[in-house]
Amino acid sequence: MQTVKVFKLGKAQAVRIPVRYQFDSDEVEVFQRGGELVLRPKPANAADLFARARAIAGDCFKDFTRPEQGEARPVPSLDA
Numbered sequence: 001m002q003t004v005k006v007f008k009l010g011k012a013q014a015v016r017i018p019v020r021y022q023f024d025s026d027e028v029e030v031f032q033r034g035g036e037l038v039l040r041p042k043p044a045n046a047a048d049l050f051a052r053a054r055a056i057a058g059d060c061f062k063d064f065t066r067p068e069q070g071e072a073r074p075v076p077s078l079d080a
Helices: 046-057
Strands: 006-009 012-015 028-033 036-041
Antiparallel strands (some): 006 012, 028 036
16 A cells, blocks of 8 residues: 545545556546445446446346337327
8 A cells, every 4th residue: 555645625625546456547536435435437428338338337237137118009199
């Protein structure tokens, strides 16, 4: 584990991220998990976001089966 200094940047706090931990993106998400402050790359698009959600869920939904949807009901015409 490496220790870094916290410093003020205007009214915000900042840290210098060591080279070996630098992100390959211009934006990161920041949130608290318990007593930790977590930084992670911001998903580039919806596909990345869903991939991350699947990775977090793991095997949680492996036995899920979609219920039978049945027949589609006719929709009345609005042009009458």
